[in-house]
Amino acid sequence: MxxxxxxxxxxxxxxxxxxxxxxxxxxxxxAPAYILPGPLAVGEALLSRWPQLANHAWVTFTEILLGLGLGLLLGTVSALAIASFRPIRRWLLPVLVVSQAIPVFALAPILVVWLGYGMASKVVMATLIIYFPVTSAFFDGLRRTEPGWLDLARTMGGKRARILWHLRVPAALPALGSGLRVATAVAPIGAVVGEWVGSSAGLGYLMLHANARMQVDLMFAALFVLAVFAVGLYFTVDRLVSRAVPWQAEER
CATH class of the missing domain: 1.20.5 (Single alpha-helices involved in coiled-coils or other helix-helix interfaces)
Structure with a gap:
């Protein structure tokens, strides 16, 4: 074949x-259907309730994409600032580490109080989850640039900014890609947890209300849609990263 x-x-x-x-x-x-429905029952719920599922899925998908975009932007900017300016590194690195000591899930109720039940609190939750893997991976790539390349660039009179953009950033792109893959896999968690805490739409909201009504087949259908989102986003990002970093060796 x-x-x-x-x-x-x-x-x-x-x-x-x-x-x-x-x-x-x-x-x-x-197991009874209200505990573990079979695939056929879930498939039937997926087809019969598809308009409802599609409306809530669009909300969650939008939250995930916005959180992914904001997390990528803030993470890359933070990593560049930490790698380029030593004073910023001394202040921002401890804050970055401490931020991971606080469970992000514990911040969800606070974000809902501050930003309301709309989309903003869920986007911020997704951004917070995505921010750390992107920042840490990109910063690690920036500071692990091949020393021989840096010495050669300095010997040839390369300025600090030009070395950063033309040497260190391209060398760190594979590490950024790895962090982005991890961030894409965990991005749905932030959006769904935010919807569980307080929302008026989204797959997490639908799952919560289906659970209260013992509609377990609908819960599994919503979970299936969420899994399709996560897998699709992961492989899309993986393909984009592979195209953006063609020089990275990849074993088949």
Missing amino acids: PEAVRRVLRPFAILAGLLAIWQAVQWASQ
Whole structure:
């Protein structure tokens, strides 16, 4: 079988295997539908409630994208500032570390109080979760530039700013890509947790209300849509990073 065909069929084979295991567990455990619905029941809920799911999914997807964009922007700017200016590094690095000592989930109720039940509090939650992996990965890449390259650039009279933009930043792009992949995987967490704490729309909001009504099949359907978002975003970012950093060796 050609490799291209295998790549296309592999996700469907994995999905089919997971569904088979799910159905086998449901049959073996004899769990009632209000505890563990089968794949067919979830699929039926997904189709019958699709307009409702699509409306809430669009809200969550918008929150994730905005949080991802803001987190990437703030993370890259912070990493550049920390790597370029030693005084800023002494002040900002401790703040960055301390910020991770505070559970971000504990900030969700405060953000809802400050920013309300709308989209803003969820975007900020997603931004806070994305910010650290992007900043730490990019900063680590900037400070681990090959010393020989830096010595050669200084010997040839390269200015500090030109060395940063033409040497250190391109060398750190693979590290930034790794941080962005991690950030993309965890981005939905911030949006959904914010919706759980307080919201009027979104997949987290829908799951919370479905749980209160024991509509477990609808909960699983919303979870499936969220998983599709996360996987789709991850592979999209992975492909974009691979195209942006073509010089990075990748084993197949």
